[in-house]
Amino acid sequence: MRHLIMAVASMALFAGAAHAAGNDAGGHGHGDTETMAIGEPGEAAMAKRTVTITMLENDEGEMLFKPASLKVKAGETIRLKFVNRGELDHEFVMDVHDEIMEHKELMAKFPEMEHDDANAIRLVSGATGEIVWTFANAGDFQFACLIPGHYELGMKGEITVSN
Numbered sequence: 746m747r748h749l750i751m752a753v754a755s756m757a758l759f760a761g762a763a764h765a766a767g768n769d770a771g772g773h774g775h776g777d778t779e780t781m782a783i784g785e786p787g788e789a790a791m792a793k794r795t796v797t798i799t800m801l802e803n804d805e806g807e808m809l810f811k812p813a814s815l816k817v818k819a820g821e822t823i824r825l826k827f828v829n830r831g832e833l834d835h836e837f838v839m840d841v842h843d844e845i846m847e848h849k850e851l852m853a854k855f856p857e858m859e860h861d862d863a864n865a866i867r868l869v870s871g872a873t874g875e876i877v878w879t880f881a882n883a884g885d886f887q888f889a890c891l892i893p894g895h896y897e898l899g900m901k902g903e904i905t906v907s908n
């Protein structure tokens with residue numbers, strides 16, 4: 746069922762927008778993570794630094810990542826640890842801004858859609874997880890929770906990769 750939803754979402758994405766050329770055989774659009782500007786899955790043994798990112802809701806009705814910004818050196822491999830301290834499901838997806846926005850639209854149309862991409866993780870309340878990632882290129886990237894409504898309530902952050 747989940748694959749069917751993603752297949753439909755994938756078609757909508759490719760029909761609706763000029764998308765970077767690439768392999769769309771898997772997942773719902775990104776497919777080939779090797780070609781992502783933000784980098785690629787890294788080897789745990791290469792990670793010299795661990796950053797813990799907490800997902801939460803606060804009493805003001807905001808939904809947040811803490812920290813909401815990350816500074817990385819190009820070529821650096823980082824172990825990103827995630828803790829969902831909120832009461833709701835949250836996700837983390839990192840990419841270039843335009844891709845985040847495209848995904849956001851897609852999630853609004855297909856709220857059940859799940860990311861099974863290497864650059865994303867979804868956690869239920871209380872869960873933890875991690876992504877080991879090599880940030881290949883200098884540039885400004887974004888991370889976000891694209892569960893409908895969460896971005897608007899504050900669930901976004903910046904990744905700055907410098908040379």
Ligand SMILES: [Cu+2]
Nearest residue numbers: 835836890895
């Ligand atoms: Cu969220």
